[in-house]
Amino acid sequence: MPEPHVAFTKLDSADLVIDALYAGGTSGNTGDDPISKLIKGVGNQGGFRYSGSPAKGTVKLAVLYTSGSDVDWPDYLDVETGTFTYYGDNKKPGQGLHDTPRAGNILLRDVFAASHGSADDRAKVPPFFLFEKAGSSGRAVRFRGLLAPGGPSLTSDDELAAIWRATAGLRFQNYRSHFTVLDHNRIPRSWVQHLLSDGSPLGAGCPEVWRAWVAGRVYRPLLAPVTTVIRSKADQLPDDATGTAILHEIREHFRGREHDFEACAVAIWRLIARNTGPVDLTRPSRDGGRDAVGTYGLGPASSRIAIDFALEAKCYGASNSVGVREVSRLISRIRHRNFGVLVTTSYFHKQVQDEVHEDGHPIALIGGRDIVDALRHNGRTTVEAVRQWLEQSFPTA
Secondary structure (H helix, E strand, O other): OOOOEEOHHHHHHOOEEOOOEEOOOOOOOHHHOOHHHHOOOOOOOOOEEEEOOOOOOOOOEEEEEEOOOOOOOOOEEEOOOOEEEEEOOOOOOOOOOOOOOOOHHHHHHHHHHHHOOOHHHHOOOOOEEEEEEOOOOOOOEEEEEEEEEOOOOOOHHHHEEEEEEEEOOEEEEEEEEEEEEEOOOEEOHHHHHHHHOOOOOOOOOOOHHHHHHHHHOOOOEOOOOOOOOOOOHHHHOOOOHHHHHHHHHHHHHOOOOHHHHHHHHHHHHHHHOOOEEEEEEEEEOOOOOEEEEEEEEEOOHHHOEEEEEEEEEEOOOOOOOEOHHHHHHHHHHHHHOOEEEEEEOOOEOHHHHHHHHHOOOOEEEEOHHHHHHHHHHOOOOOHHHHHHHHHHHOOOO
16 A cells, blocks of 8 residues: 655645655755645754744744754654654754754743643644655655654653763753654644644644643653564664764674673663663673673652563674574573563574564564664764773773
8 A cells, every 4th residue: 555645736735644755846956845835934944944933932833854864963753652852953062052043942942841831831832743854865754743842751851951962072062852742643734724824723723632732731642553573684783884883883892802792781771771770790601692680670769669681792793693592592591580681783683583572572682773773862973982982881901
């Protein structure tokens, strides 16, 4: 069944449909941008696009556009939880956090503050529409959903945080924000037109999920459990040169002492699973790996339940997959534990994934791309940053 596709000539009358593709023009200039045709007056460039003025507090609606290609600022949509991570527009030294030409960070500051106010405050928050680049060439975009600032399980500090970055030895701040994709399949053209004509967001065509968020800050996220559980080799390894170089840097750091990689694997697992508690490393095993056992905390800090897990790490090259032998050993070790974790700098053979999923083994498989994504989401986006982290955290004896 072909995916929904809207031709460039039909954009000005089209509804916004989840995951539909909207074609770009073919003239070879900025006029080919489809977003400016879909939503008049928001401009045809940049990640922040809006109708109105952030500085004056008159934004009627906002568009967040992500190309997915900025590895230093990895915008990320988690389709399973409906959470979208987006970075602000202060991406280089030399200006203040809120002094950006497009005033995107001012918009983030104000809407997240209003989201924690009264219903009247939230009624002034402009609806956000998320688009992402579709394909590696051309101007086509895909609509990914209606966004509300914040989320049902996030603290205010998690929702919007000013984070430090450094480039060429110069430090600066930018925002990292979290939005929720609301559970609504189609944004009618009538609501878009109503918003652009100075209408209240709660007027004609307003989705019920937006009304609920304005009235009581109730989030109804669009949840989409992933059905494809078997990943190809390409899916498990970085698809860009910097990501590949980061994995190579990790392998080289532990070359000749692969046993020591397990401490690094534990640190990576902590980035992915924040509630990980104490972890004990063991001596090297006969098959060339090292083991670890630890606990993961569930529940509030005042009454936390600790469940135990076993972790193994394999510092392999990109051409050397983790096979059945390695996973079978971990399976045998988790018989008296709640779950297992296997971290590798390479990838998992298809047979391994089949066995884990078909037999229901509670094992988290962390491959090369997962490692790179975890590091990037925590600010280590360059080879140099990863090298410094490795040298400081896991020094060569």
